[in-house]
Amino acid sequence: MPQTTDSENQFVVDILTDLHNEKFSRLAWMHFLGSSWKRSCATARANPVLKRSWTHTTIFIGAFALAVLVVNFIFEGSGATLRLLPGFLFFVGWQQSDLYWHLGLNRQSRTGTLLRVIGAATTLTWLRGLGASYLLGRFISGITTPFWLVLLLLSGILTDILDGQIARRTQTQTKLGQIADGEVDFCLYLAIALILIQESILPLWFGLFILLRFMVPLFVALVSYFLFAQPVRFGSTIWGRMAGLALCSYFLILLAPGQLILLTRLFNRPLSIVTLLLLAIAPLAQIKRNIRDTRFR
Secondary structure, eight states: OOOOOHHHHHHHHHHHHHHHHTTTOHHHHHHHHHHHHHHHHHHHHHOHHHHHHHHHHHHHHHHHHHHHHHHHHHHHHHHHHHHHHHHHHHHHHHHHHHHHHTGGGOBBTTTOOBOSSOOHHHHHHHHHHHHHHHHHHHHHTTOOOOHHHHHHHHGGGHHHHHHHHHHHHTTOOBHHHHHHHHHHHHHHHHHHHHHHHHTTSSOHHHHHHHHHHHHHHHHHHHHHHHHHOOOOOOOOOHHHHHHHHHHHHHHHHHHOOGGGHHHHHHHHHHHHHHHHHHHHHHHHHHHHHHHHHHHHO
């Protein structure tokens, strides 16, 4: 179970109590965000090796982002690349800023020890986030995304398996990694769902169901955090992993080439039913686990 020091727990309780006492006013939110940012900067200053690791990770991700833009320019020209640029850079910048903001959560799950570097597992997760940023950037800029490209980026789901394995083998499982994993999964699945809805391949109601799968536990987490000053667990459950695998498989069926139409027709309906059931169960299982962990914390 992720742990933090007593001073950090008290800091979280104090700023959340102030936010609640000031009835979530605009000034209270500014104080909350300002205090959180100052705490993040203090963590970075107190841990220069960790800050340097974040810098190296950001440069690494930035180099990949630049490579993506160069490849996009080669194959789609300057017009499409310029349209893509604002949205793509926004999402990449937001993810790296979010990583900096949560450096204090780069703690070993079992011991609560602050790790000195951002591990390979978390870096791999952010690479998957880069693919999600690219798809979201294309969607909001109105650029049509070919199915082969969606399939290529969907294969990035494999990193969802690899980063967990790497973290366990290297004993670098952190709450930071858990938050990053959930955030990236949400962005990637949402991006693919939006593209499929845009192409009239996925029904809108199915896309809303996918959105709810991530928003329901997030809403419960925010209520617990802001109203009751209770930290929540962001780790995945077996039901969540099964739901992700089913959703990924269903996307593959929808994106399969026309030559496989007989196969896709055979598996489409049963797989869609299984996926919907798992998408409904996954957030409930996560909420139940959060409640259980809160009781025994």
